[in-house]
Amino acid sequence: MTWSRESKLNGFLVLLSVMAAWELVSRTEMLNPLFFPPMSKILRSFFSLVFSGEILAQILSSMRRAAAGYLLAALVCIPLGIIMGLFNSVYRALEVVIETARPLPPPVVVPVAMLFFGLGDGMKVFVIFFSCLWPILLNTMDGVRNIDRVLIHTARTFGLSQGRAILKVILPAASPQIMTGLRISLAITLILVVISEMVGSSDGIGYFILDSQRRLKVDQMYAGMLSLALLGYLLNQLFLLFSNTFLSWHRGMLRSDK
Amino acid sequence: MSILDVEGLSKSYRQAGGESTLAIENISFQVNEGEFVSLVGPSGCGKTTLLMCMAGLIAPSAGRVVVKAAEVDGPPRNLVLVFQEYNKSLFAWRTVLGNVLFGLEVKGKPAREAEEKASYLIGLVGLDGFERHYPWELSGGMQQRVAIARALAYEPEVLLMDEPFGSVDAMTRLELEDGLLRLWKELGTTILFVTHDIEEAIYLSDRIYVLGRRPSRVIQAVEVRLGRPRNQLTTRADASFMELRNEIYKQTAPRLSSGW
Amino acid sequence: MSLSNHERGSEVKSSGRFNFSGLALFAALLLLWEFSSRFTPAIQPYFPPASRVIHSLFQPSLARELFGHLLDTLGRFLGGYFLAAAMAVSLGIILGYFRFAYSLLEVVIELLRPMPSVAIIPVAILLLGIGNSMMVAVTVYACAWPILINTIDGVRNIDRTLIDTGRTFGLGRWKILRRIALPAAAPYIVTGLRISLSIALILVTTSEMVVGGSGLGFFILDEERSLHTSNMYAGIVVVALLGYALNRLFIAVETKAMAWHRGLTARGML
Numbered sequence: 062m063t064w065s066r067e068s069k070l071n072g073f074l075v076l077l078s079v080m081a082a083w084e085l086v087s088r089t090e091m092l093n094p095l096f097f098p099p100m101s102k103i104l105r106s107f108f109s110l111v112f113s114g115e116i117l118a119q120i121l122s123s124m125r126r127a128a129a130g131y132l133l134a135a136l137v138c139i140p141l142g143i144i145m146g147l148f149n150s151v152y153r154a155l156e157v158v159i160e161t162a163r164p165l166p167p168p169v170v171v172p173v174a175m176l177f178f179g180l181g182d183g184m185k186v187f188v189i190f191f192s193c194l195w196p197i198l199l200n201t202m203d204g205v206r207n208i209d210r211v212l213i214h215t216a217r218t219f220g221l222s223q224g225r226a227i228l229k230v231i232l233p234a235a236s237p238q239i240m241t242g243l244r245i246s247l248a249i250t251l252i253l254v255v256i257s258e259m260v261g262s263s264d265g266i267g268y269f270i271l272d273s274q275r276r277l278k279v280d281q282m283y284a285g286m287l288s289l290a291l292l293g294y295l296l297n298q299l300f301l302l303f304s305n306t307f308l309s310w311h312r313g314m315l316r317s318d319k
Numbered sequence: 320m321s322i323l324d325v326e327g328l329s330k331s332y333r334q335a336g337g338e339s340t341l342a343i344e345n346i347s348f349q350v351n352e353g354e355f356v357s358l359v360g361p362s363g364c365g366k367t368t369l370l371m372c373m374a375g376l377i378a379p380s381a382g383r384v385v386v387k388a389a390e391v392d393g394p395p396r397n398l399v400l401v402f403q404e405y406n407k408s409l410f411a412w413r414t415v416l417g418n419v420l421f422g423l424e425v426k427g428k429p430a431r432e433a434e435e436k437a438s439y440l441i442g443l444v445g446l447d448g449f450e451r452h453y454p455w456e457l458s459g460g461m462q463q464r465v466a467i468a469r470a471l472a473y474e475p476e477v478l479l480m481d482e483p484f485g486s487v488d489a490m491t492r493l494e495l496e497d498g499l500l501r502l503w504k505e506l507g508t509t510i511l512f513v514t515h516d517i518e519e520a521i522y523l524s525d526r527i528y529v530l531g532r533r534p535s536r537v538i539q540a541v542e543v544r545l546g547r548p549r550n551q552l553t554t555r556a557d558a559s560f561m562e563l564r565n566e567i568y569k570q571t572a573p574r575l576s577s578g579w
Numbered sequence: 580m581s582l583s584n585h586e587r588g589s590e591v592k593s594s595g596r597f598n599f600s601g602l603a604l605f606a607a608l609l610l611l612w613e614f615s616s617r618f619t620p621a622i623q624p625y626f627p628p629a630s631r632v633i634h635s636l637f638q639p640s641l642a643r644e645l646f647g648h649l650l651d652t653l654g655r656f657l658g659g660y661f662l663a664a665a666m667a668v669s670l671g672i673i674l675g676y677f678r679f680a681y682s683l684l685e686v687v688i689e690l691l692r693p694m695p696s697v698a699i700i701p702v703a704i705l706l707l708g709i710g711n712s713m714m715v716a717v718t719v720y721a722c723a724w725p726i727l728i729n730t731i732d733g734v735r736n737i738d739r740t741l742i743d744t745g746r747t748f749g750l751g752r753w754k755i756l757r758r759i760a761l762p763a764a765a766p767y768i769v770t771g772l773r774i775s776l777s778i779a780l781i782l783v784t785t786s787e788m789v790v791g792g793s794g795l796g797f798f799i800l801d802e803e804r805s806l807h808t809s810n811m812y813a814g815i816v817v818v819a820l821l822g823y824a825l826n827r828l829f830i831a832v833e834t835k836a837m838a839w840h841r842g843l844t845a846r847g848m849l
Contacts, residue, residue: 072683072687073686075684075687154601154603156598156601157601158601164826166780166818167781168781169796169814169818172799172803172804172811173803211407211408212407212410214371214374214400215408217375217376218376218398219421219473229425234412251695252696252781256781256785259700259789260785267698274702274705282702286698286699291693294689296693310413313453313456
């Protein structure tokens with residue numbers, strides 16, 4: 062969703078004026094500076110938190126949990142999704158269980174996870190794992206199902222065994238949709254790591270933001286949110302880089318279709 | 320010597336209502352080593368079903384297919400099928416070279432040797448310089464040439480082709496026909512070519528089996544005694560070409576003169 | 580390689596046929612839960628027998644309590660969701676149609692979008708306290724994003740000829756927006772609305788957990804903390820049913836409202 066350089070310029074001007082207005086409104090106490098500390102103070106707090114390494118430590122502990130849950134979900138769901146896509150009987154057998162668990166909003170899994178894992182990392186990893194399951198699983202299955210029959214026959218006419226056909230043909234052919242699932246789950250991961258840290262944790266970026274609010278260190282709260290936004294942006298870019306490298310053929314194909 | 324024997328092949332499909340329909344019935348024919356043989360028949364006569372059975376992709380309901388004295392009960396190692404839908408059959412995530420290398424990788428050829436072989440075949444189908452291109456960057460005719468090169472790199476003794484030129488424009492089609500004949504002469508692979516275009520079948524083949532309507536069976540075997548190399552202008556203008564064409568037309572489309 | 584499912588298309592939903600193996604597995608898991616819990620009292624604090632969960636669901640006192648929480652949650656959900664839809668669709672149409680308006684907000688949007696929306700909860704607590712308005716506000720904020728982004732995309736992808744057709748009929752800009760841009764972008768808007776449906780439920784339950792007081796999110800967390808495990812599971816069953824019902828309702832409405840679009844897609848016109 063980008064237009065032109067000129068529109069970016071406009072946008073930055075607006076952003077700067079919003080920040081300036083914020084500063085002004087806060088300094089003149091038109092809005093309660095307790096809730097809206099001056100922008101300069103927020104930024105100062107942000108930089109001092111960054112340079113003291115405190116934010117980084119919080120983000121690192123969040124990221125550790127996020128990565129564990131996310132990768133675990135991918136590791137389980139991609140193979141399972143492929144199997145479900147290939148064998149309809151497996152899908153049918155799991156269908157009722159999946160459709161029962163899927164409408165559950167992931168945050169309510171937090172208390173269950175707390176019951177089993179306490180307040181430690183295990184709880185967060187489980188919650189993230191659970192909430193990432195569906196997009197990866199169902200997109201992988203869909204991707205496999207949508208592979209054209211001709212492609213499968215091609216693999217077979219070259220004498221590929223089932224195992225090698227999965228690695229050499231099915232997995233790459235379904236990879237664009239698997240990637241879609243992974244992208245959706247990435248956003249969900251970030252949301253759930255924050256939620257689980259807000260509800261039951263003593264560190265991590267989610268905890269840090271909520272805790273700053275409770276202790277009325279409002280500038281720190283905003284600084285935490287800013288770093289969370291930056292983290293989200295960075296992860297997204299990283300993912301795009303990764304998927305563009307692996308799926309460059311697919312992007313080209315989509316372009317040539319137009 | 321016959322390399323491919325189809326003996327009494329039938330295939331029926333079960334339909335939604337539970338009853339079964341016969342797609343092909345009691346088909347028998349032979350292809351000799353090094354021959355170029357075509358199967359022609361009206362659209363929807365079960366040609367694709369027949370090919371699938373021969374390629375070991377589906378099991379026949381009765382009868383059997385024998386390739387080099389071995390009965391087919393799965394995709395045979397020495398036979399490859401080329402599909403009409405090149406855009407679906409090529410691996411979009413592999414380059415031209417990668418596609419052609421595919422069969423060689425499956426066979427476990429050493430990388431070096433495989434690459435030489437692939438380059439040779441890419442040259443044979445006239446695509447040198449396109450090795451690093453992706454299939455979707457090429458025209459339809461070029462894509463089908465990649466598919467053919469990929470199949471031939473696997474070094475099959477029998478090449479089955481399912482209306483391979485059915486989705487390209489008329490000019491490209493003529494080029495592809497001549498290209499295929501050159502490859503066939505160069506490599507000596509036995510080719511079984513399925514088409515619904517009678518003239519194409521005559522132009523390419525040593526022999527033609529004509530299939531009837533559903534459930535189809537072989538209604539005629541036609542020897543094509545036209546000289547080689549063939550030429551799009553002179554061969555197609557030959558009197559015996561016309562004669563063969565008319566003969567087969569009468570067999571497959573008896574209602575041709577009466578219109579709809 | 581099994582390909583029996585190939586023609587079934589990509590829609591992931593039940594085929595409507597009676598799914599014996601699926602129900603059998605589900606029942607088997609329930610029975611496993613029931614009996615492993617009954618015969619191993621040690622795990623009962625974690626896994627009370629399924630029958631006990633079902634039993635507590637039907638106890639009048641708990642049922643009444645749960646129903647009250649359900650109403651609270653539902654009210655917050657509906658308020659947040661519909662407010663977000665109204666605001667995000669109108670803003671999205673304007674931003675999608677008027678390039679200049681978008682250029683002004685682009686950087687702000689791109690800055691806020693990657694932030695996980697739940698992080699707004701502390702700010703909302705600070706500004707709005709811990710009442711309903713705070714929970715509705717965070718729901719509105721989070722739900723607005725997918726709807727906004729999809730609406731902008733949808734309006735941008737409208738075929739130029741459609742707008743020009745409106746012009747030749749002498750429609751003014753606002754009429755074009757309402758009469759042409761809105762329906763033409765509807766398929767995108769519906770996608771946004773579908774995504775936001777689950778997001779709304781996430782935000783409502785999360786904020787209920789964080790600030791407490793009432794609602795299913797609060798109930799579930801509270802019962803966990805007081806180790807009333809079977810009540811906690813009962814709450815989870817209710818949330819799942821709510822999520823399921825909302826989803827079905829959405830699909831039903833969508834099927835009715837978007838019939839023209841499905842017809843178009845089925846005929847290969849899109």
